Amino acid sequence: MPDGIEIVEVSPRDGLQNESLQVSTENKVSLIRHALAAGVRRIEVASFVNPAKVPQMADAEAVIAALPDTGAVYIGLVLNRRGAVRALETKVQQLGAVCVTTDSFAMRNQGQTSAQSLDIACDVVGAALAAGRSAQITIGAAFGCPFEGEVPHDRVIAMARRAAASGAVEVALADTIGVAVPAHVRALVTQVRGAIAPLPVRVHLHNTRNTGLANAWAAVEAGAATIDAAIGGLGGCPFAPGAAGNVPTEDVVYMLERSGIATGLDLDALIAGTTWFSGIMGRALPGMVSRAGRFPQAAISVLEGVEQ
Numbered sequence: 564m565p566d567g568i569e570i571v572e573v574s575p576r577d578g579l580q581n582e583s584l585q586v587s588t589e590n591k592v593s594l595i596r597h598a599l600a601a602g603v604r605r606i607e608v609a610s611f612v613n614p615a616k617v618p619q620m621a622d623a624e625a626v627i628a629a630l631p632d633t634g635a636v637y638i639g640l641v642l643n644r645r646g647a648v649r650a651l652e653t654k655v656q657q658l659g660a661v662c663v664t665t666d667s668f669a670m671r672n673q674g675q676t677s678a679q680s681l682d683i684a685c686d687v688v689g690a691a692l693a694a695g696r697s698a699q700i701t702i703g704a705a706f707g708c709p710f711e712g713e714v715p716h717d718r719v720i721a722m723a724r725r726a727a728a729s730g731a732v733e734v735a736l737a738d739t740i741g742v743a744v745p746a747h748v749r750a751l752v753t754q755v756r757g758a759i760a761p762l763p764v765r766v767h768l769h770n771t772r773n774t775g776l777a778n779a780w781a782a783v784e785a786g787a788a789t790i791d792a793a794i795g796g797l798g799g800c801p802f803a804p805g806a807a808g809n810v811p812t813e814d815v816v817y818m819l820e821r822s823g824i825a826t827g828l829d830l831d832a833l834i835a836g837t838t839w840f841s842g843i844m845g846r847a848l849p850g851m852v853s854r855a856g857r858f859p860q861a862a863i864s865v866l867e868g869v870e871q
Protein backbone atom coordinates (compact mmCIF):
# COMPACT_ATOMS: atom_id res chain seq x y z
CA MET A 564 0.00 0.00 0.00
CA PRO A 565 1.18 3.59 -0.64
CA ASP A 566 2.12 5.98 2.18
CA GLY A 567 -0.24 8.60 0.88
CA ILE A 568 -2.90 9.43 -1.65
CA GLU A 569 -4.38 12.61 -3.10
CA ILE A 570 -8.04 13.44 -2.66
CA VAL A 571 -9.76 15.82 -5.09
CA GLU A 572 -12.81 17.47 -3.56
CA VAL A 573 -15.73 17.46 -6.00
CA SER A 574 -18.66 18.56 -3.82
CA PRO A 575 -18.97 22.07 -5.31
CA ARG A 576 -19.59 20.59 -8.78
CA ASP A 577 -20.53 16.92 -8.84
CA GLY A 578 -21.95 17.17 -5.33
CA LEU A 579 -24.31 20.02 -6.10
CA GLN A 580 -25.30 19.54 -9.72
CA ASN A 581 -28.04 17.04 -8.89
CA GLU A 582 -29.52 19.05 -6.01
CA SER A 583 -32.86 20.71 -6.68
CA LEU A 584 -32.27 23.23 -3.89
CA GLN A 585 -30.48 26.15 -5.54
CA VAL A 586 -27.41 26.84 -3.38
CA SER A 587 -26.40 30.50 -3.31
CA THR A 588 -23.12 31.65 -4.80
CA GLU A 589 -22.05 32.74 -1.31
CA ASN A 590 -22.69 29.28 0.14
CA LYS A 591 -20.87 27.58 -2.73
CA VAL A 592 -17.85 29.77 -2.00
CA SER A 593 -18.16 28.91 1.71
CA LEU A 594 -18.27 25.20 0.87
CA ILE A 595 -15.04 25.59 -1.11
CA ARG A 596 -13.48 27.56 1.77
CA HIS A 597 -14.40 24.71 4.17
CA ALA A 598 -12.63 22.25 1.87
CA LEU A 599 -9.57 24.51 1.61
CA ALA A 600 -9.51 24.86 5.41
CA ALA A 601 -9.45 21.07 5.67
CA GLY A 602 -6.31 21.02 3.52
CA VAL A 603 -7.75 20.21 0.08
CA ARG A 604 -5.19 21.13 -2.59
CA ARG A 605 -7.22 20.38 -5.73
CA ILE A 606 -10.93 21.02 -5.99
CA GLU A 607 -13.56 20.87 -8.72
CA VAL A 608 -15.24 24.22 -8.25
CA ALA A 609 -17.81 24.43 -11.07
CA SER A 610 -18.84 23.14 -14.46
CA PHE A 611 -19.26 25.19 -17.60
CA VAL A 612 -22.38 23.58 -18.97
CA ASN A 613 -25.64 24.87 -20.40
CA PRO A 614 -27.39 26.68 -17.50
CA ALA A 615 -30.75 25.62 -18.95
CA LYS A 616 -29.77 21.97 -18.44
CA VAL A 617 -27.90 22.32 -15.13
CA PRO A 618 -29.23 25.47 -13.41
CA GLN A 619 -27.18 24.79 -10.27
CA MET A 620 -24.00 25.63 -12.25
CA ALA A 621 -25.29 28.86 -13.81
CA ASP A 622 -23.12 30.99 -11.48
CA ALA A 623 -19.85 29.22 -12.29
CA GLU A 624 -18.05 32.45 -13.22
CA ALA A 625 -19.28 34.29 -10.12
CA VAL A 626 -18.21 31.45 -7.81
CA ILE A 627 -14.73 31.33 -9.29
CA ALA A 628 -14.30 35.11 -9.21
CA ALA A 629 -14.97 35.03 -5.46
CA LEU A 630 -12.41 32.32 -4.64
CA PRO A 631 -9.26 33.10 -2.68
CA ASP A 632 -5.87 32.58 -4.32
CA THR A 633 -4.35 30.03 -1.96
CA GLY A 634 -2.18 27.95 -4.27
CA ALA A 635 -4.84 25.24 -4.41
CA VAL A 636 -5.69 24.08 -7.94
CA TYR A 637 -9.22 24.94 -9.05
CA ILE A 638 -10.75 22.64 -11.66
CA GLY A 639 -13.52 23.68 -14.04
CA LEU A 640 -15.46 20.85 -15.68
CA VAL A 641 -16.01 21.23 -19.41
CA LEU A 642 -18.07 19.09 -21.80
CA ASN A 643 -17.49 20.95 -25.06
CA ARG A 644 -15.53 23.68 -26.79
CA ARG A 645 -17.95 26.40 -25.75
CA GLY A 646 -17.45 25.35 -22.13
CA ALA A 647 -13.68 25.44 -22.58
CA VAL A 648 -13.85 29.01 -23.88
CA ARG A 649 -15.89 30.05 -20.83
CA ALA A 650 -13.58 28.22 -18.41
CA LEU A 651 -10.46 29.78 -19.90
CA GLU A 652 -11.92 33.24 -19.29
CA THR A 653 -11.81 32.46 -15.54
CA LYS A 654 -8.82 31.82 -13.28
CA VAL A 655 -9.27 28.02 -13.03
CA GLN A 656 -5.85 26.43 -13.38
CA GLN A 657 -7.13 23.08 -14.64
CA LEU A 658 -9.84 21.99 -17.06
CA GLY A 659 -11.61 18.70 -16.48
CA ALA A 660 -12.80 17.13 -19.74
CA VAL A 661 -15.19 14.19 -19.90
CA CYS A 662 -15.61 11.42 -22.42
CA VAL A 663 -18.11 8.59 -22.06
CA THR A 664 -17.71 4.91 -22.96
CA THR A 665 -21.05 4.36 -24.70
CA ASP A 666 -23.01 6.25 -27.34
CA SER A 667 -26.30 6.01 -25.41
CA PHE A 668 -24.92 7.64 -22.29
CA ALA A 669 -22.71 10.12 -24.15
CA MET A 670 -25.73 11.37 -26.12
CA ARG A 671 -27.79 11.91 -22.97
CA ASN A 672 -24.94 13.38 -20.94
CA GLN A 673 -23.45 15.72 -23.49
CA GLY A 674 -25.16 15.27 -26.88
CA GLN A 675 -22.16 13.49 -28.41
CA THR A 676 -21.29 9.98 -29.49
CA SER A 677 -18.64 8.20 -27.44
CA ALA A 678 -16.04 8.81 -30.17
CA GLN A 679 -17.00 12.48 -30.45
CA SER A 680 -16.77 12.88 -26.68
CA LEU A 681 -13.19 11.59 -26.74
CA ASP A 682 -12.26 13.82 -29.70
CA ILE A 683 -13.71 16.84 -27.93
CA ALA A 684 -12.05 15.93 -24.61
CA CYS A 685 -8.68 15.82 -26.39
CA ASP A 686 -9.46 19.19 -28.03
CA VAL A 687 -10.28 20.65 -24.61
CA VAL A 688 -6.91 19.48 -23.31
CA GLY A 689 -5.23 21.14 -26.29
CA ALA A 690 -7.09 24.40 -25.66
CA ALA A 691 -6.11 24.33 -21.98
CA LEU A 692 -2.44 23.71 -22.76
CA ALA A 693 -2.43 26.48 -25.38
CA ALA A 694 -3.78 28.84 -22.71
CA GLY A 695 -1.09 27.84 -20.23
CA ARG A 696 -3.40 25.73 -18.05
CA SER A 697 -3.39 22.02 -17.32
CA ALA A 698 -6.16 19.54 -18.08
CA GLN A 699 -7.31 16.06 -17.21
CA ILE A 700 -9.72 13.63 -18.84
CA THR A 701 -12.34 11.55 -17.05
CA ILE A 702 -13.79 8.46 -18.72
CA GLY A 703 -17.43 8.37 -17.68
CA ALA A 704 -19.37 5.13 -17.25
CA ALA A 705 -16.04 3.26 -17.21
CA PHE A 706 -17.48 0.47 -15.04
CA GLY A 707 -20.89 0.15 -16.62
CA CYS A 708 -23.55 2.05 -18.54
CA PRO A 709 -27.15 2.58 -17.41
CA PHE A 710 -28.38 1.97 -20.96
CA GLU A 711 -25.93 -0.53 -22.47
CA GLY A 712 -24.88 -2.53 -19.41
CA GLU A 713 -21.38 -3.98 -19.13
CA VAL A 714 -18.59 -2.01 -20.80
CA PRO A 715 -15.68 -4.01 -22.26
CA HIS A 716 -12.34 -3.30 -20.54
CA ASP A 717 -10.64 -3.10 -23.94
CA ARG A 718 -12.80 -0.13 -24.90
CA VAL A 719 -11.93 1.72 -21.68
CA ILE A 720 -8.22 0.95 -22.07
CA ALA A 721 -8.19 2.18 -25.68
CA MET A 722 -9.94 5.40 -24.64
CA ALA A 723 -7.47 5.84 -21.76
CA ARG A 724 -4.51 5.46 -24.15
CA ARG A 725 -5.82 8.19 -26.43
CA ALA A 726 -6.73 10.41 -23.49
CA ALA A 727 -3.22 9.98 -22.10
CA ALA A 728 -1.67 10.93 -25.44
CA SER A 729 -3.59 14.24 -25.48
CA GLY A 730 -1.29 15.91 -22.98
CA ALA A 731 -3.64 15.43 -20.02
CA VAL A 732 -2.01 15.34 -16.57
CA GLU A 733 -4.02 12.26 -15.57
CA VAL A 734 -6.81 9.97 -16.73
CA ALA A 735 -9.73 9.18 -14.44
CA LEU A 736 -12.03 6.18 -14.43
CA ALA A 737 -15.51 7.21 -13.33
CA ASP A 738 -18.11 4.88 -11.91
CA THR A 739 -20.72 7.44 -12.87
CA ILE A 740 -23.71 5.30 -11.94
CA GLY A 741 -22.18 3.42 -9.00
CA VAL A 742 -22.20 -0.16 -10.28
CA ALA A 743 -18.54 -1.08 -9.67
CA VAL A 744 -17.35 -3.66 -7.14
CA PRO A 745 -13.81 -3.95 -5.73
CA ALA A 746 -12.68 -6.79 -8.02
CA HIS A 747 -13.71 -4.75 -11.08
CA VAL A 748 -12.01 -1.61 -9.75
CA ARG A 749 -8.82 -3.51 -8.97
CA ALA A 750 -8.72 -5.10 -12.44
CA LEU A 751 -9.51 -2.00 -14.47
CA VAL A 752 -7.28 0.38 -12.51
CA THR A 753 -4.41 -2.11 -12.87
CA GLN A 754 -4.98 -2.48 -16.61
CA VAL A 755 -5.32 1.24 -17.27
CA ARG A 756 -2.27 2.03 -15.13
CA GLY A 757 -0.30 -0.40 -17.24
CA ALA A 758 -1.60 1.23 -20.42
CA ILE A 759 -0.86 4.86 -19.56
CA ALA A 760 2.11 4.72 -17.16
CA PRO A 761 3.77 6.89 -15.98
CA LEU A 762 0.63 9.03 -16.20
CA PRO A 763 -1.39 8.66 -12.97
CA VAL A 764 -4.90 7.19 -12.69
CA ARG A 765 -7.62 8.94 -10.69
CA VAL A 766 -10.90 7.28 -9.73
CA HIS A 767 -14.33 8.86 -9.39
CA LEU A 768 -16.73 6.69 -7.40
CA HIS A 769 -20.43 6.95 -6.65
CA ASN A 770 -21.93 5.07 -3.73
CA THR A 771 -25.16 4.13 -5.45
CA ARG A 772 -24.98 0.48 -4.35
CA ASN A 773 -22.98 0.98 -1.14
CA THR A 774 -19.73 -0.30 -2.65
CA GLY A 775 -18.13 3.15 -2.82
CA LEU A 776 -15.70 2.88 0.11
CA ALA A 777 -14.76 -0.70 -0.73
CA ASN A 778 -14.08 0.48 -4.29
CA ALA A 779 -11.94 3.35 -3.01
CA TRP A 780 -9.88 0.87 -1.01
CA ALA A 781 -9.49 -1.40 -4.04
CA ALA A 782 -8.40 1.57 -6.17
CA VAL A 783 -5.70 2.50 -3.66
CA GLU A 784 -4.51 -1.11 -3.54
CA ALA A 785 -4.35 -1.16 -7.35
CA GLY A 786 -2.21 1.97 -7.44
CA ALA A 787 -4.63 4.79 -8.22
CA ALA A 788 -2.91 8.05 -7.31
CA THR A 789 -6.01 10.11 -6.62
CA ILE A 790 -9.58 9.65 -5.42
CA ASP A 791 -12.43 12.08 -6.05
CA ALA A 792 -14.65 12.56 -3.02
CA ALA A 793 -17.38 14.93 -1.87
CA ILE A 794 -17.95 16.40 1.56
CA GLY A 795 -20.93 14.64 3.14
CA GLY A 796 -21.25 12.25 0.21
CA LEU A 797 -23.18 14.74 -1.87
CA GLY A 798 -23.70 14.10 -5.51
CA GLY A 799 -25.34 12.45 -8.44
CA CYS A 800 -25.66 12.79 -12.16
CA PRO A 801 -28.74 14.45 -13.64
CA PHE A 802 -28.44 12.20 -16.70
CA ALA A 803 -27.84 8.87 -14.90
CA PRO A 804 -31.02 7.29 -13.52
CA GLY A 805 -30.79 6.50 -9.80
CA ALA A 806 -27.24 7.78 -9.38
CA ALA A 807 -26.38 8.55 -5.75
CA GLY A 808 -23.64 10.59 -4.11
CA ASN A 809 -19.88 10.50 -4.40
CA VAL A 810 -17.86 8.71 -1.75
CA PRO A 811 -17.90 11.02 1.31
CA THR A 812 -14.57 12.80 1.77
CA GLU A 813 -14.56 12.47 5.55
CA ASP A 814 -15.39 8.74 5.37
CA VAL A 815 -12.56 8.12 2.87
CA VAL A 816 -10.14 10.15 5.01
CA TYR A 817 -11.14 8.25 8.18
CA MET A 818 -10.65 4.90 6.45
CA LEU A 819 -7.31 5.76 4.87
CA GLU A 820 -5.71 7.74 7.71
CA ARG A 821 -6.51 5.01 10.27
CA SER A 822 -4.93 2.56 7.83
CA GLY A 823 -1.70 4.55 7.75
CA ILE A 824 -2.30 6.17 4.34
CA ALA A 825 -1.87 9.94 4.55
CA THR A 826 -4.35 12.19 2.78
CA GLY A 827 -3.10 15.57 3.99
CA LEU A 828 -6.65 16.39 5.07
CA ASP A 829 -7.93 17.31 8.53
CA LEU A 830 -10.80 15.04 9.56
CA ASP A 831 -12.19 17.43 12.17
CA ALA A 832 -12.30 20.26 9.63
CA LEU A 833 -14.06 17.99 7.12
CA ILE A 834 -16.63 16.97 9.73
CA ALA A 835 -17.19 20.63 10.58
CA GLY A 836 -17.69 21.37 6.88
CA THR A 837 -20.15 18.51 6.50
CA THR A 838 -22.12 19.61 9.56
CA TRP A 839 -22.28 23.17 8.27
CA PHE A 840 -23.33 22.11 4.78
CA SER A 841 -25.93 19.70 6.13
CA GLY A 842 -27.51 22.78 7.72
CA ILE A 843 -27.46 24.62 4.39
CA MET A 844 -29.13 21.69 2.64
CA GLY A 845 -31.62 21.22 5.49
CA ARG A 846 -31.05 17.49 5.77
CA ALA A 847 -28.57 14.86 6.91
CA LEU A 848 -26.02 14.06 4.23
CA PRO A 849 -25.17 10.44 3.31
CA GLY A 850 -21.69 10.38 4.91
CA MET A 851 -21.51 8.48 8.18
CA VAL A 852 -18.31 9.54 9.96
CA SER A 853 -19.66 13.07 10.47
CA ARG A 854 -22.61 11.63 12.40
CA ALA A 855 -20.68 9.09 14.47
CA GLY A 856 -17.61 11.26 15.11
CA ARG A 857 -13.94 10.45 14.97
CA PHE A 858 -12.33 7.52 16.76
CA PRO A 859 -10.32 7.60 18.89
CA GLN A 860 -11.28 11.01 20.21
CA ALA A 861 -8.59 13.64 20.63
CA ALA A 862 -6.06 12.62 23.28
CA ILE A 863 -7.02 15.45 25.61
CA SER A 864 -10.66 14.34 25.77
CA VAL A 865 -9.66 10.82 26.64
CA LEU A 866 -7.48 12.07 29.51
CA GLU A 867 -10.27 14.27 30.77
CA GLY A 868 -12.55 11.26 30.74
CA VAL A 869 -10.08 9.29 32.86
CA GLU A 870 -9.85 12.06 35.44
CA GLN A 871 -13.60 12.20 35.78
Ligand code: ZN
Nearest residue numbers: 577739767799
Ligand atom coordinates in the same frame (compact mmCIF):
# COMPACT_ATOMS: atom_id res chain seq x y z
ZN1 ZN B 1 -19.80 11.93 -10.57
